[in-house]
Every structure is written in C-alpha cells, then in structure tokens.
Amino acid sequence: MAGRYLSLWFRHLKTDYTLIRRPALLNKPFVLASPDHGRMTITAANPKAADEGVSTGMAVADARVLIPGLEVLDDSPNLAGQLLRLLALWCIRYTPTVGVDQPDGLVMDITGCAHLWGGEDLYLTQILSTLRGKGYHVHAAIADTIAAAWAVAHYGHTTLVEPGEHTKSLLPSHPRR
DSSP: OOOOEEEEEETTHHHHHHHHHOGGGTTSOEEEEEEETTEEEEEEEOHHHHHTTOOTTOBHHHHHHHOTTOEEEEOOTTHHHHHHHHHHHHHTTTOSEEEEETTTEEEEEOTTTGGGGTSHHHHHHHHHHHHHHHTOOEEEEEESSHHHHHHHHHHOSOSBOOTTOHHHHHSTTSOOO
16 A cells, blocks of 8 residues: 655644634734844734735834734744644544644644545545634645645645646646645
8 A cells, every 4th residue: 555645734823823812813913923133023924914914034113014003922932843742642533643844734644544534535624624623724735755745735736646646736737626
C-alpha cells in the first residue's frame, strides 16, 4: 500500500485562537504584537486587518496609520507551538501519527485510515468541517508524499491529489475540489 499524507495549514492560527477566546473581536481588525528592538512589531494579523494592508513584521505604529482603531493584543512567544501540540493531540482520533509542522501546520500519516470514514473525501470533509466549526481557518491537502501534501495545502488548487498528479494539482488551471 502506498503512503498517504495529510497536511493541515492553519493560516491564521494565533488570531483564530484569540477570536475563539474573545468573540467580541469578531468584526474588528486586530493584531498580536511583541516588542522587537524597542518597538512593537506585529507577529500575527487577523484577516480583517490583513485585508486593510496590515502584515506580519510591520511596526504597530505603521499599522495604526492604516487602521486608526486597530486592536493590538500582546502575543505569547510559545502560543503557536502550544496550540499545534494541542491540535495534534486532538487529531489522533483520525490517525495515530500526527506531527507538528512549525510554525502553523500539522502533518498526518493517514495511510490506511481514510476508509474508516468512507474514503479520503469524506475523511477530509469531517476533519475540515470540525476544525472550521471550532473557528480555525484551515487549508488541507492529501497526497502520496508529505512534501506534495504541504505544497498543495499552501499553494494548490485542490485538496485530494491522486498519486503522481502533484504537478497538475499545483498548476493554475487545475480546478479545486
């Protein structure tokens, strides 16, 4: 049996977690920031802030020029690692082999597991709908190598890559399933 791997990419991991814990921020642009060489630097921006031009690495003062009412919260340096470890433990219900892919992802060896959910499509749908229901923005892909699953989750146009179809799944003309 050929191996199958699932890559989960939590594009807004820390801000999603913050929003889960502080739902009052739902309709507000906000960022997480930490001190860096005498100034506050953005370490994560929620989608609303990113849509208005705020990005990771930007000085908070510059971001406030773009969004005067920007909510700035202190970032914890270990937050992403702690969240990924907890998410990895949660994912053990889907496969016994889950690895943390710093700074914002998980990789799962799902060889021989998907049939328990009725196939890869239903398996992936179950995982994604549950994580999204919890409040996480997550992209995913299943492929026959870890690298292909990671690349397609981050840059591809599909979620299920048939063996040997890695290149096609990354081309712009390939439809997303």
